[in-house]
Amino acid sequence: MKKVTGNARPIDLKQARDAAENVRIIDEWQDNSNRLTVLCSRLHQTLDLNAMLDIFAEELNQVVPFAALAYRRSRSGGDFGYLLGSGGPHHCCYNLSLRGQELGSLRLDRRERFRDDELMFIEQAIGVLIQPLRNGWRYQEALESAMTDGLTGMGNRRALDETLDNHVEQARRYDQPLSLLLVDLDHFKQINDTLGHAAGDEILGLVGERIEAQIRSCDQGFRYGGEEFAVVLPHTAQEAAYLVAERLRRAFREQPMHYAERALSITASIGIATLDENESVDDLLQAADRALYAAKNSGRDRVRIAGDGTDSVENAVSV
DSSP states (O other): OOOOOTTSOOOOHHHHHHHHHHHHHHHHHHHHHHHHHHHHHHHTTOOOHHHHHHHHHHHHHHHSOOSEEEEEEOOTTOOEEEEEEOOOSEEEEEEEEETTEEEEEEEEEESSOOOHHHHHHHHHHHHHHHHHHHHHHHHHHHHHHHTBOTTTSSBOHHHHHHHHHHHHHHHHHHTOOEEEEEEEETTHHHHHHHHOHHHHHHHHHHHHHHHHHHSOTTOEEEEEETTEEEEEEETOOHHHHHHHHHHHHHHHHHSOEEETTEEEOOOEEEEEEEOOTTOOHHHHHHHHHHHHHHHHHTTSSOEEETTSSOTTOOSOOOO
């Protein structure tokens, strides 16, 4: 074996460490780049906002561990919020927008400070998220538009059907009460005949506002069709539903509607139905409808409860 003598170059330990660190950084960059590619692919597979944020959180957490991720967007149709985990003393926040469109805010929390390289990856991941997020919001807004009544801004019949399907399922699963109000404006045809349909449309908008103002925050109001409205009352038994209905009826009777400097006296008839154990959504709607016609047949400006002599009421009522 040949022995190497004095001409051998000494090893520079600092240079070796720097080279090893550069190799680590390149490997890490390559791994992160692959992770961003996977994130991009997965995000484009859904338009559901909650599913999208689940994917983002899962992929991000594999590179930048966090204790909590929170997303929020405020808008006229109501705030949207997403929260995963619980917070820590250190956080980073980002306001999200794309081409001038505000898309909400994102916040990450954990116990340790975020390193600079972690913050860089978070920003890269948000760059991947932002366009799918914008697309998800466009899809959500299209769905809401398809389920929103144009005159009142309330949910329409399609939205009512979906809401009842969900609440009936939950009521059965958790053994909770569920009630439904059907509200019909008395003699509303006279307003259309006297003031015109444009005035009638504007007054329907005021009616929607009044219903929303009188019901509880947990309740949901809908325009059922024409001058008829519906209110879904989750976690509400018959007696409590009657109190809500009476408060709403009195609000119509005691507070005139104002249109073109005219005070219009408008009353409402209300039918109440509470879900029985084996009833379907259609059964609940039909029971509320029978109670509503009982209220109209008994003189209007009334509240009637399904089952209180309403089962034999004929559905032939003058409007």
